[in-house]
Amino acid sequence: MSSLYGLIGEKLGHSFSSIIHSIIFKELSIDGNYHLFEVNNEHLKDAVCGLNALKAKGANVTIPYKVDIMKYLNDISIESNKIGAVNTICFKDNKTIGYNTDYYGFGIMLNKYNVNVKNKTAVILGTGGASKAVVQYLLDKEINDIVFVSRDINKVDVKFKKFKLISYDEIKNIKQKDIIINCTPCGMHPNVNISPINKEDMSKFKVAVDLIYNPTQTLFLKYADELGLVSINGLYMLIGQAVKAQELWNNIEIDSAICDKIYYKINSILQGGNNE
Structure with a gap:
């Protein structure tokens, strides 16, 4: 049976x-x-x-x-x-x-693309449910620093209060970081012509990860490719x-x-x- x-x-x-x-x-x-x-x-x-x-x-x-x-x-x-x-x-x-196998799936994805997060710095876009497994994995793998970007930093889950929180307007003030991770639905099918950040701000990073998998290349990842970053979608x-x-x-x-x-x-x- x-x-x-x-x-x-x-x-x-x-x-x-x-x-x-x-x-x-x-x-x-x-x-x-x-x-x-x-x-x-x-x-x-x-x-x-x-x-x-x-x-x-x-x-x-x-x-x-x-x-x-x-x-x-x-x-x-x-x-x-x-x-x-x-x-x-x-x-x-x-x-x-x-x-929570999202936690393991995120790790499997990073291992596939040889992304080591130990002692690195990361910016995470979004403070919704998708970011919870991501941040826990990064912490367990000894990432050095995490900054969260939220549309409303006053309404984020208490889980994120211990991290640095900034608005999207403040991304332009970020210095060089290692990894940027999009945990928002911005750019997902059918709204494929938008990105959570602009190309200029994307240039501050070495690796761009988008948890979206449809389309396979979001505008966010298109910017990353054009700048020569390592770009990874969520598939x-x-x-x-x-x-x-x-x-x-x-x-x-x-x-x-x-x-x-x-x-x-x-x-x-x-x-x-x-x-x-």
């Missing part, structure tokens, strides 16, 4: 999760089915209980439920507690355990977090070659303009 997996979220029409996990199932000969579960907030607890009752093996969680889902789980992993968000659930022995992180989830669900280790194979397949779909 096939094992049940899925994605819990509010609006999932453009998710690539089913495609990614189907490729993993095929490559590793896992007998599984991955479904998309669009759930209203008032039914979130019911969704967790229902999947547990159906003896699902695992589920991913996407916006806007990565924080709310935590109160309905039996246990939370160390990295999820530190981050304050869960994006993966393991169903084991009638218990639910929350993990490998998306794949890395899915692979890590499968490792947790099935207690296995997945070779990096599988990540590469998935990357080329999904990238081909994106380049072809198919974002379903």
Whole structure:
């Protein structure tokens, strides 16, 4: 009998999760089915209980439920507690355990492109949910300094209060830094003709990372390429977090070659303009 997996979220029409996990199932000969579960907030607890009752093996969680889902789980992993968000659930022995594989996916992506953050300096654009896993990974890997950029520095999550916070108008005053990371949706399909910062400010960095993967080259990354920076989009992180989830669900280790194979397949779909 096939094992049940899925994605819990509010609006999932453009998710690539089913495609990614189907490729993993095929490559590793896992007998599984991955479904998309669009759930209203008032039914979130019911969704967790229902999947547990159906003896699902695992589920991913996407916006806007990565924080709310935590109160309905039996246990939370160390990295999820530190981050304050869960994006993966393991169903084991009638218990639910929350993990954050965005954290690992971000690390897998940086390792893929040989980006070492130890003792480096970083600027993170955005203080929303996407930035929580990113900042925790950077701290755990001994980054030297982090500056956050927010549209409203007075309304940021308490988690970010211990860091230097600046507005977008103040980016022009930043001195040379190593890495800039876009954790905002600015530039995402279909609004592809905008960038969170201008080309001149981009020149202050050596590495530019955009968590957006559609389009594969945002205007933000186009500026980076034109300036000769190392530029990385979020597709490998998306794949890395899915692979890590499968490792947790099935207690296995997945070779990096599988990540590469998935990357080329999904990238081909994106380049072809198919974002379903």
